[in-house]
Amino acid sequence: MNTRTNTNRSPRHTGGSQARGNRAQAGNPAQWRQSFERYSALAQGESDDRVARENYYQYAEHYLRLMHEAEAVA
Numbered sequence: 001m002n003t004r005t006n007t008n009r010s011p012r013h014t015g016g017s018q019a020r021g022n023r024a025q026a027g028n029p030a031q032w033r034q035s036f037e038r039y040s041a042l043a044q045g046e047s048d049d050r051v052a053r054e055n056y057y058q059y060a061e062h063y064l065r066l067m068h069e070a071e072a073v074a
Contacts (some may be wrong), residue, residue: 003071029066033063033067035059036060036063039057039063040060043060048068
């Protein structure tokens with residue numbers, strides 16, 4: 001059992017709402033739409049692999065949330 005601690009690690013950022021608040025301004029909504037459509041299509045193409053399909057849907061949902069946040073800010 002390794003009980004040594006790593007003191008070189010920086011602390012994790014835990015200010016969730018502040019980090020999420022700036023996310024809608026960073027990036028390009030056109031690219032988000034393209035990524036959403038790409039991952040949605042990949043998910044629909046995965047008829048045999050349920051895990052891969054769910055993974056692609058989660059990525060698509062991420063980009064969908066970004067698009068909705070950008071609309072709410074505008």
